[in-house]
Amino acid sequence: MSTAHYSVIIASKGRTIAAVDDFSVVRNEISFLFGESGIGKSMLCKAIYGLLDPEELHITVNNMPYRAYLNSPETRGVKQSSFFVFQEPSSHLYPLTRITGQLREGSIAGSAGEEEILSRLWKTADSAKLKGILDVYPKPYRPSGGEKQRILLAMAFKKIALLATAETILPTFFVFDEPTGSLDNNYRNLFLGFLFEEYRKKPFTAMIITHDYSIISEVYEHHNSLIDKIHYKELTRIEEGRVRLHDFSPDDYLSWLRQTKTHRPMSAAPAGEVVRVAPEFRIFGHDHRICRDAARTQTVDLVIRRGEMVYVKAPSGVGKTTLAKIIMGLYRPDTFSMTLCGRAVTEATQRSFFEQEIWGRRAGMVFQHADEALDLEATVAETFEGLPLGHKLTHEELDRSLAELFEGGVTEAFLAKKAKFLSGGQKQRLNLLRTIILHPDLIILDEPLNGLDFESVRKIIAILEEKRKSGSALLMISHNEEIFDALVDEEHCYYLS
């Protein structure tokens, strides 16, 4: 096993954006790279791969000026035989060329087996269906995010197929940046299975950047034979801009998961209902049903009592966030009925009812994307101003609350820092804390673990458990089924269709 070591510094206008002393990449093996969002995972991988612009940023790799690094035969060689799958597939696809054309250009033009790759990734042998998806010009809304992601993965697999025909093992560095972010678990597992299958044929170096810790369980359950060839790394912050890459122990995650499952609360004792939503509702011309079973045959009221944590499951785009926004009075449904904190609410209920009686007082909601949900121009301290706490939050109270989620203590400089200068994970923690600090009867959390590292996931789950025990009703929406299945028993799971 040989390892390439990189020391990377990326700076702009005198400010260090990301710096790491030892970024190690195990050659011809597969590494999963974890770490909270915004910490520099993508940027460091792009720097090593050779994708950053030496004109815009001041970069050194192994003390070598970036231009020299880019021109070195080793970097050029690796780049020629590798592929970088971007996190945001839209930015990779050219809108004026049909997708089929883009799949057959550049260094992947001569790669064979395209049809097989596509049918594997789409899990279909129907070439007419594939043609319908691929023979289009990419636009923001078509194909869908998940399909665009699979198109990029198909490009990477075409490059891998090219390597398989080479006589020797070429130096490679395949980077998959959040390759499963828009895929549901079925397609995610399909991708992983395909990748490992190709790896078995002929090894290559791959770095998979992800926040999805449940990948570990998938590897341990279904790809056990490759465990020796798979590494788990985590990037953590040492100080502003400076990070450290270290091994992440999969056992930490797996044992925490087991422990969470073992200690999850028993069926709740009868307690006051906070919310009861009628099982059928209609919005934007679509009918939705809330069901008890995964097969979606038996409709039931969605009931959350004090001290309960309820988990709503549905594939992407079915309407989980829409349901949450209806409960919070942000969307006006066509037909809807619920009881919220003892008050009957229907589609006719005015927004003023929610403004005066619900928001921040009886119910709060944590939105999915912290980048959109926070005022990024406001400072950390200002984020907590204006909340209906009944009193002005004292410095000590704010410090205490922040210290629960932010390691290293809360300094004046941190409180005065604008939210836009925080990492993605820090923003998400701030986003969560703004609602949690309110102590409402009902807290709705939409993808609360987005962009968090494992340590933060553990802290957030612990805080939510505390909230639940203190009598709050929690409604969870998340695609991270493994963690929430461990946390919430089947009795408190609902399925939306």
Place this chain on the structure above:
Amino acid sequence: MMKFIRSKDTRWLSIWVLSTLAVWIWDIVFLNKPALHKVFNGFFNTFIIAILVVVFTLILGWMVTVLLHALQSRTNRAPYLAVTFLMNLIRSIPQIVGILFAYVGITLLVAGSVITSKALVFIIMAISMSLFIFLELVDLMRDRIDHFTKLDFYSAMRVCGIPERRVVNFDILWKNSRLHIQNKLIAVLGYAVFLQCSVDFIISVGLSTEVNEVTLPTTLGSLLAKIDSKQDILAIGYTLTHPGYTGHLFFEHLQGMTVAFLIVFSLVSIYHIANGYAERHRL
């Protein structure tokens, strides 16, 4: 210092200030005292009124924006429609025509001794101009509010119980639109100088000079309409056919030259400052 000069807006601000200073030094040396006094008064009055226009535009724009936002979400649409109608009525009047009529009103008030203080004349002139300019700021601020209310940003804060007035005034307008507003106000300074000079020029040429001299403060626009300034401007044209006369412009036609330069160069500078500011802050 290099950073200051590298930005287009600060570079043009420096050019404007330094050039204006150079002109003043030249005038102090070569322009006769009564003319110098008139030009200085004209410049001072023009910019005091323009700055007041900026202040009133900001106050009026902010108040009307917040009022419209509050009325928009009410079940009773009548007050919202009434304010919108009133705004559209103002919008339908060409700025220069509106300000001309406002000036006529001010003249009547001064002539009837209703207004006697010079400061009050300045303030009323500035308010009159703001009334026909502030809608541009309202449009910008409402666009910003509309943009943010469509994002999760607005809903996420509201469901936390943060009051609407704080989200709109502090988070949207102050924290996230301040630079846009500042940029618009720089442009408003330019409009104010331009409209003021245009209207004063029209009034001074078209109405009785006697009325104007008695009632309204001297501005760069009214100075430009004076016969001696006009002769100076004609002299500039004369140099096109008689280039040898150019040197005389800087010694014998200084009043008109200075006034024309201060108006044109100030407008060009303000235009570049506003553009540079937008570029620097990527607005």
